Amino acid sequence: MERNLMKGNEALAEAAIRAGCKCFFGYPITPQTEISAYMAKRMPKVGGVFLQAESEVAAINMVYGCASSGIRCMTSSSSPGISLKSEGVSYIAGSDLPCVIINVMRGGPGLGGIQPSQSDYWQATRALGHGDFQVLVYAPSTVQEMADYVTKAFDMADKFRMPALILADGLLGQMMEPVTFADGEIKMSDASGKPWATCGHGNKRPHNIVNSLYLQAEELEYHNVERFKRYEQVKAECPEAESYLADDADIVVAAYGSTARLARSAVDAARSRGIKAGLVRPITLWPFPDKQIKAACANAKRVLVTEMSMGQMVDDIKLAIECRLPVSFFGRTGGVIPKPSEILAQIVTLDEELKGE
Amino acid sequence: MNNEKRENREIILAGFGGQGILFAGKLLAYFGLLGGREVSWLPSYGPEMRGGTANCSVCISDKPIGSPLVTEPNILIVMNNPSYDKFINAVAPDGLAIVDSSLVEGRSDRNDISCVYVPATEMANENDLRGMANIILVGRLIKETGIASAELIRKALEKIIPSSKKQLVEFNMKAIQLGMNS
Structure with a gap:
C-alpha cells in the first residue's frame, strides 16, 4: 500500500x-x-x-x-x-x-x-x-x-x-x-x-419520528x-488502550493522544538510563479502559499522568487503579507542548524517590 | 535501493513566510518517506506566519517518531536574522547549521557545531532561480550529509510538484545542483 x-x-x-x-x-x-x-x-x-x-x-x-x-x-x-x-x-x-x-x-x-x-x-x-x-x-x-x-x-x-x-x-x-x-x-x-x-416510507410502514422532547417524566426516564x-x-x-514496556515497569506513565508519543520518547530515554519505565495510553477516553489501565499498572510502584492540561485525566486514572498507587501529575497548558526531556525529568525524580524508600 | 545515509535527523527550517521554508521541509520529509523511513513534518501555525517568521520541524528516523516538535535540531537551515538569533544556540552539539549568508548577518562563534554559510539568495538571483534559495540550501544539505541520493531527489520533487507545474522540477534540480556545488 x-x-x-x-x-x-x-x-x-x-x-x-x-x-x-x-x-x-x-x-x-x-x-x-x-x-x-x-x-x-x-x-x-x-x-x-x-x-x-x-x-x-x-x-x-x-x-x-x-x-x-x-x-x-x-x-x-x-x-x-x-x-x-x-x-x-x-x-x-x-x-x-x-x-x-x-x-x-x-x-x-x-x-x-x-x-x-x-x-x-x-x-x-x-x-x-x-x-x-x-x-x-x-x-x-x-x-x-x-x-x-x-x-x-x-x-x-x-x-x-x-x-x-x-x-x-x-x-x-x-x-x-x-x-x-x-x-x-x-x-x-x-x-x-x-x-x-x-x-421516506412510501406508505409501506408507519412513519418514524426523531425527537428528544418527552414531557411525560416516566417516558423520558424510560428512554434514558x-x-x-x-x-x-x-x-x-469498546474500551481500548495500548501499553508499552509496562509489564515490568516500576513507573508507568499514563498519557493519551499526542502527549502519549512525547511520553513514549521519555520512556525510551528512561529505559536507556536503566530506569524501569513504561507507558499506558488510553485510546478510548469514554468508555475509559479501566481494565487495561489496571493491568498495565499491576507491577508498578508509581504512576505519572502527563497531559497538555491542568490534569483532567488524573481522577480517571486513580479510579482505574482503584487508588492503590501514588499518582503524580505533570502537564503543560495553554498551548505549550511538553518536551520529552521534561517528562523524563519527572520520571527520574520518581525513580530517585523509589530508591530512597 | 537508495544509498542515502540512515541517520536520525531532527531538523528545523526557519525564515520569513514566502521563502519556501515549509516547501523545503516537505522536500526533506519526502526524502525520508520515499526512503522507506519514519518521518514527521510540523509547521509553526501561529499568527506570526503572516509576514513574519515561518518555521517547521522535520524528523526522519528508523523508529516511530515521538515528538514531531524539534527543540534541539541536529540540522538547522536558516534564512533570516530573527530565526538565526532564535535557533543558532539551540542546535545540538555536533550539529550542522546551514545559513543563507545573503540574508543573515550573524556568524556563530560556537565551535561544537559546523556552520556553513551559503549566499543562497544571491546565487538564486544570479542564476535566474529567484525564490529558490531554499532549494539551494537543501542542495548544500545533501552535499554535507548525504541525506538523499540523486535518484531520490528527483523522485521527491516529482512527487510534491503538481503535474500542472511540471517544468518546475528541472528548475529545482538546477537549484539543488547549485547548492551541491557551492
Missing part, C-alpha cells in the same frame, strides 16, 4: 469519506480548518455534500437533520466551536442518532489560543451538553490513527446509535506523517440497516434508562 504524507486533518477527512461520510457540515476555526478545506475540494468529486454553515450552531443542527435520515455525516471544529455545538450534540444524543464530531483541541478556556492543547477532556468525557448521555470518545495519537479511528467512530456510532467524538489536538491536526488507506471503492452511505431513519443499558454494552465492547 502506498504511504502518503498527509496532515492529520487531511488524513482524517479522507478516511471519513472512505468510511462513507456523505455529508460534511463545517465552519472554519484554527487548527482544524484543513478538514473543511479538504472536504470542500474532495466531496463534490465523490458525489458527497460539503456545506459551510453560517455558524457552528447551524452546522451541528444540520448534522442532526442529516443523521435523522440515516446518512453518515460529520462536523468538525476546535475547542470554542465545540462548546457552541454542545446544545446540538445533546439533542442528537437525546434522539439516539449516530454521527461523528471532530474536536482538534486548542488552548482554552474562552477563545484561549490556537496552539495544541488537551484541555477539553472533561467536556468530552463528562458533559458535551446537558442531560443524561455520553458520547464515544476516541483519542488518536498518530496521523495513521486519525484515519483509522474516524472509520471506527462511524462504525461504532451506527452500531450503538450515539454520537462519536474524535478528540485530537492541534499537533496531530497540523503535522504530516505517512498514512496508508485500504484500497477499495468509495461507497457513500445510505439508510439501509437503519429502520429508525426518517428517509434504555440508553444507559446500551452504554453497558458499549463499556463491555
